[in-house]
Amino acid sequence: MTTIVLDAMGSDNYPDVDVQGALMAAQEYDLDLILVGDEKQIREKIASHLQNKNLPIRIVHAPEMLTMDDKSDDLVRKARHKDAQNSMAIAIDLVKNGEADAFVSAGNTGAAMVTSLFRLGRLKGINRPGLAPTFPTETGKCLVLDIGANPDCKPRNLVEFAIMGSIYVEKVWGVTKPKVGIVSNGEEAGKGSSLVRETYPLLEELDINFTGNVEGKGVIRGEVDVAVTDGFTGNVMLKTAEAVAKLLTNKIKETIMKGNLLTKIGGLLLKPALGTVKEALDPSDVGAAPLLGVDGLVFIGHGSSDANAIKNAIRVAKEAVETDVLDSMREAIEKK
C-alpha cells in the first residue's frame, strides 16, 4: 500500500485545511496517510469529523514547525540538524527511512526545498533539483521547470530539468513522447539568451522529444508538454501568469458590480459558467509541484491551498509513487 506523509502544519490555514484535505484523500483514494504536526491540534481536527474514525491515518507528533519567518540561514541550519523537531524535517525523515513513499507540504516553499535537499540528498548525477509546477494551457497543461529553486542556471541544469520533466510527464501524466521546449524570446533556433543558445544543442542530443524554442505565449497555447527554463525566468512567468488571470477576473467582477441591472442579471446568469472557467484554470486541481532531482518524492503546494488542493496534491503524489517515476529518472540520468 502506498503511504503518503503530509506536513499538517503547512498551509496558511494549518492544520484545518491540511487535515481536511487528508481526510478527503483517505476517503477517496486507496492509500495510507501519515500526518505530521502538533498531535493535539490534529486529533481535535480529526475528531470534529466523526465519520472519519476508521480511516487509515496515523499521526506523528512534531513539536515545532517552520514558517515564513524562518530566514535562509535558519532553514539551512534546521534542515541539517539531525534531530530537527519541525514537522517538515520529521515528515521528510519518514520518506528517507522508508516509512513513507512521498512527502507533501503546502508550507514555505523555500523551507520545503531546503529541508528536502539536505535530508534526502540529490539523485545521483543531478547537479540541482528543480521545482516544477503545472501551467494551465489552451489545450490542457504544461509542466514548467525550474520556477524558483535556481535563479542562475548553467546549461547542465536545464539539460537535467529536460530529462526529469520529460520522464515525469510521460510516467505520471501518461503522455507518450512528451514535447519538450526551452523557453526563449523567439521561436527560431538561434534566438535566446546566451544560456538558451548554449543549452539548445545539448537538448538536441538527448533521447527526448525536444521541439526547440518556445515563447511565453507558446507555453500558454499548449505547444509543449514540458517547458524548461532557469528558475528566475520561470518564477517571473508563473507570477505574471497568475496575476494576469486574477487581474482579468477582478476587472470582470468590478465591471459587473458597477454595471446596470441588465449587466448584473447577466453576471448572475453567467456565474456558474465563470465558475467552470475558474475550475479549468485552477491550480488547486493539480495540487502541488514536484521537486524533481531530490532522492525521494517531494510535492510542494501553494500556501493558499484549500482542502481540495491538498487532496489533489496527495493524489498526484500517490500517482508518482505508483508509476515508479523516481526509478525511471534514476535510469535515464545514468544513461545520459
Place this chain on the structure above:
Amino acid sequence: MTTIVLDAMGSDNYPDVDVQGALMAAQEYDLDLILVGDEKQIREKIASHLQNKNLPIRIVHAPEMLTMDDKSDDLVRKARHKDAQNSMAIAIDLVKNGEADAFVSAGNTGAAMVTSLFRLGRLKGINRPGLAPTFPTETGKCLVLDIGANPDCKPRNLVEFAIMGSIYVEKVWGVTKPKVGIVSNGEEAGKGSSLVRETYPLLEELDINFTGNVEGKGVIRGEVDVAVTDGFTGNVMLKTAEAVAKLLTNKIKETIMKGNLLTKIGGLLLKPALGTVKEALDPSDVGAAPLLGVDGLVFIGHGSSDANAIKNAIRVAKEAVETDVLDSMREAIEKK
C-alpha cells in the same frame, strides 16, 4: 507644429489600417503627418475617405518595404545602406534630418529597431536602447523595459533602462517621481539572479525613485510605474501575460457558447461589460512602445494594430515630442 512620420507599410493590414489611423489622428489632434510608403496605394486609400481632403498629411514615396521575411543580416545591411529605399529607412531619415519629430511604425519590430539604431545612432552615453511597452495593471499601467532588444544584459544596461524609463514616465505620462522596480523572483533585497543582485546597488545610487525588487505579480498589481529587466525576461513576461489574457477570454467565450440558454442570455447581457474590460486591458489604447536610447523618438507598435492603435501611437509620439522627453533623457544621462 509637431510633425510625426508614419511608416504606412507597417501593420499586418498595411496600408489600410495605417492610413486610416493616420486620418483619424489628423482629424483629432493638432499635428502635421507624413506618410511614407507606396504613394499610389496611400493616395487611393486616402481618396476613399473624401471628407479627409484637406487634412495636413503629406506623402513621401518609398518604393520598397521591409517585411517579416527580412532576416537579421539583410536588415542590418539595409539599415546601413545610405540610399535604402524602404519605407522605414526613408521615414527615419526624415527624423534624422529634422523634417519630422518622431517616427511611428507597426511593422517588423526587429526591422524598426535595427533601422532606427543604425540611422539615428544611440543617445550619447547609452550602451544599448531598450524597447518599452506598457503593461495594463490593477491600478493603471506600467512601463516595462527591455522586452526584446537585448536578450543578454549587463548591469549597466539595466541602469540606463531605469534612468530612461523613469524620465519617460515622468514626462510623457505626467507621473511625479515614478516608482522604479527591478523585476526579480522575490521581493526582498538579495533575491534575484546574479544580474539583478549586481544591478540593485547601482540603482540605489541613482537619482530616481527606486523601490527595489518587484515580482511578476507586483508588476501586474501596479506596484511600480517602471519595471526594468533584461530583454529575455521582459519578452517572456509580455508574451505570457498576453497569452494568459487571451486564454481566459477564449475560455469564457467557449463556456458561454457551450452553455444552456440562460448562460447564453447572460453572455449577451454581459457583452458590453466584457467589452469595457477588454478596452481597459487593450494594448491598442497605448498604441506603441517607445524605443528608448536611440537619438530620436521612435515608436513601434504590434503588427496586429488596428486603426485605433495607430491613432493612439501617433498621439503618444506627439506627447513625447511636446514634453521634450529626449532632451530630458540627454541631460539625465550626462549627469549620471
